[in-house]
Each structure stands twice: as C-alpha cells, then as structure tokens.
Amino acid sequence: MASSDIVIGVESPRAPDVVALIRDLDAYQSALYPPESNHFLDIDALAADDVRFVVARRDGIAIGCGALRVRDGYGELKRMYVHPRERGSGVGVRILATLESIARREHLPVLRLETGIAQPEALALYKAAGFSNCAPFGEYQPDVLSHFMQKRLVDS
Numbered sequence: 001m002a003s004s005d006i007v008i009g010v011e012s013p014r015a016p017d018v019v020a021l022i023r024d025l026d027a028y029q030s031a032l033y034p035p036e037s038n039h040f041l042d043i044d045a046l047a048a049d050d051v052r053f054v055v056a057r058r059d060g061i062a063i064g065c066g067a068l069r070v071r072d073g074y075g076e077l078k079r080m081y082v083h084p085r086e087r088g089s090g091v092g093v094r095i096l097a098t099l100e101s102i103a104r105r106e107h108l109p110v111l112r113l114e115t116g117i118a119q120p121e122a123l124a125l126y127k128a129a130g131f132s133n134c135a136p137f138g139e140y141q142p143d144v145l146s147h148f149m150q151k152r153l154v155d156s
Contacts, residue, residue, distance in 0.1 A: 006063070006091060008098045011055040013046035017062040018055055022046075025065075025081040032118045037145040039114060041067065041078050052102050056082070056091050066095040068102055068111075071138065074150075075103040077113040080122065092125050100129075104153055112137050112150045123147060 013022065022043065029038050046053050046067055056064035064082040068075050077099060082091045103111055112134065115122045131149040136142050 006056050006058050006094065008054055008056045008064075008094055010052055010102075013043050013053045013065070013067075015055075015062070018065060019043060021055075021062045021065055021081065021083065022079065024083065025079065028081070029116070033116055033145055037116065037143055039078075039140070041069070046079065051078075052099070052106075053079075054095060054098050054102075056086075056095055058086070064091045064095050066099050068099045070106060070108065071112075074110040074112050074137075075099075075106070075108040076138065077111060080113075080115075087121065092122075093129070096125065096129055100151075100153070107154075109154045110150055110152050112148070114140055114146050114148050117145055117147060126151075 011018065013019070026040060041051070045051065050070045052068040052070070054066055055062050063086045066080040067078040069078050080092065080095065082095070100111060113126065113131070115126065126149050129151065131151045134148050134150040136148050140146070140148065
C-alpha cells in the first residue's frame, strides 16, 4: 500500500472511528507497560484548545493518529499510533512530519516526547527524524520504562 493514498489532517478526536483507534492504542500500551508508566491523554484532553490532533485516513478509514500539545516554550508529541496492519508503510513518518510542520507554524522552538522502551519501531522513527535523548520534562518523573527525547526546531 502506497503512503500516497493517505490523507492526514487536523480533526476532532471525538469521531467514533478515531475513538476506536485511541482505544486500540490504549490497549496496546496497557499490554506493554504498567499504569504508572502510561501517560495517556483522554479524549477530552485531546480535544482541548492546547492540542492539535491529526488523523491519517486511507479511503476514509482512520489508520493512525498523533497529537501536538502546545506547552510553555515547547510542543509535546502525544498519542502517536499507527494501526498494526499499516505499520511499515510510512504512515508514522507522515504523521510525525505533519505534527512537526504544525509546531513550526506555531513557532515552537522544541518538540519533546516520552515513549516506552518496549517500542523499538517508535524509537527508530524518532531517531531517524532527528530526535535525541533528553532528561524528563514537564510533569514527567524518571522512569526506567521511558525514553525522553527532543528535537530543536529553531537554533538557540
């Protein structure tokens, strides 16, 4: 399947097929990590004014999503997910590029994220996109099951 068949756009996270996708994401991450190591944003938080939520669709069907949470002085990537049958087709790369583009338009100097150690594909995606390890940020505490990463969007 070619990634050119995919449309990515800013949407509400409240659409039923998007809610189902997020439910799949929650189940996936809950199987990998204990509750204290999962940092979910629920649907209401994803619909808040400080979040830009994007959905990837193929033939109108939600196959991936991601969010940019606008924080004080940086943007935080949240809820990045691609349905398992679509992995390896470039959807995650395109979602990430879309969120980075939004962050640049909003003049955010840095993108940050937290992801788990049991997700090597996610880690590889972020490293390939120019993210590097950083210390915990915001409300996060050190966690042996977490990787904290950032990417500078503008030179300091």
